[in-house]
Amino acid sequence: xxxxxxxxxxxxxxxxxxxxxxxxxxxxxxxxxxxxxxxxxxxxxxxxxxxxxxxxxxxxxxxxxxxxxxxxxxxxxxxxxxxxxxxxxxxxxxxxxxxxxxxxxxxxxxxxxxxxxxxxxxxxxxxxxxxxxxxxxxxxxxxxxxxx
Numbered sequence: 001x002x003x004x005x006x007x008x009x010x011x012x013x014x015x016x017x018x019x020x021x022x023x024x025x026x027x028x029x030x031x032x033x034x035x036x037x038x039x040x041x042x043x044x045x046x047x048x049x050x051x052x053x054x055x056x057x058x059x060x061x062x063x064x065x066x067x068x069x070x071x072x073x074x075x076x077x078x079x080x081x082x083x084x085x086x087x088x089x090x091x092x093x094x095x096x097x098x099x100x101x102x103x104x105x106x107x108x109x110x111x112x113x114x115x116x117x118x119x120x121x122x123x124x125x126x127x128x129x130x131x132x133x134x135x136x137x138x139x140x141x142x143x144x145x146x147x148x
């Protein structure tokens with residue numbers, strides 16, 4: 001952000017770069033654990049090629065945790081974008097952004113006279129993060145084969 005300057009595109013790019021290692025670690029750990037399971041070992045013993053192993057056996061097992069992580073990361077990305085907007089590094093005026101709205105309510109002195117200028121953006125940030133976390137939790141319960 002310091003090199004590229006404040007803008008919504010740069011904020012989203014920075015948030016995406018920070019989130020990528022989480023997905024890489026999760027995918028790697030899932031592949032390492034799935035390749036040791038019996039059905040993958042049996043497919044290898046029967047002569048399945050690497051492409052078939054990956055597409056038919058490994059990929060279907062790695063997608064549910066990655067989808068759940070994606071829904072949970074949306075909440076984190078929302079908080080990070082709001083924090084960057086609060087600091088003035090997110091979307092630039094006149095573009096609306098929740099973090100910038102909260103910062104404007106503090107700068108203008110509206111926090112004491114008109115508290116709704118900071119309460120409602122904060123409330124919508126909280127509700128958005130809560131909704132995506134509940135969605136991720138529900139997807140985890142629905143997609144987890146061990147809970148059936």
